[in-house]
Every structure is written in structure tokens, then in C-alpha cells.
Amino acid sequence: MLSGEAEDWWKFANQTLPEEENVIAWEVFKESFLGNYFSRDLRKYKVKEFLDLKQGNMTFGEYASKFHELMKYWPYY
Numbered sequence: 234m235l236s237g238e239a240e241d242w243w244k245f246a247n248q249t250l251p252e253e254e255n256v257i258a259w260e261v262f263k264e265s266f267l268g269n270y271f272s273r274d275l276r277k278y279k280v281k282e283f284l285d286l287k288q289g290n291m292t293f294g295e296y297a298s299k300f301h302e303l304m305k306y307w308p309y310y
Contacts, residue, residue: 242269279306 235243246265250257267276283303288296 239270242266276306279303283307 246262246269247257250261250265283300283306286296286300286303291299
């Protein structure tokens with residue numbers, strides 16, 4: 234559910250993104266959304282941070298939390 238600025242973005246994007254059988258493909262939506270809200274450099278940085286993640290001095294719970302936070306960036310760059 235989008236709200237605020239993201240909702241305004243969606244109102245515009247909904248009218249401009251290509252549709253197939255009146256449906257916007259998830260990949261098309263995701264690429265447009267991420268391109269608008271997450272710069273390519275930030276995504277690359279987060280992917281590198283994910284790939285370089287080591288437990289080090291973190292507890293397992295802290296490590297698992299950081300892993301889950303960063304893994305959402307993995308397929309996006």
C-alpha cells in the first residue's frame with residue numbers, strides 16, 4: 234500500500250507504465266519504483282554490503298537481522 238509521495242508517484246506511473254492485458258508486470262513496476270526511490274549506486278552499495286557481511290562481533294540475532302535487512306537488495310542491481 235503506497236501513501237504520501239509514493240502514492241502520488243503511483244498515480245502517474247499507473248498511467249505511463251506499459252501494460253499487457255490491462256496489467257502492469259511486476260518486473261516493470263519494481264524497476265520503475267526502485268529507479269525512482271533507490272539510486273543504482275545505493276543498490277550496488279547495499280549489494281556489496283550484503284556480500285561482504287560477516288558475523289564478526291555481532292550476536293547471531295544481530296547478524297540474522299542484518300542479513301535479512303540486506304538480502305532484499307540482492308536481486309536488484
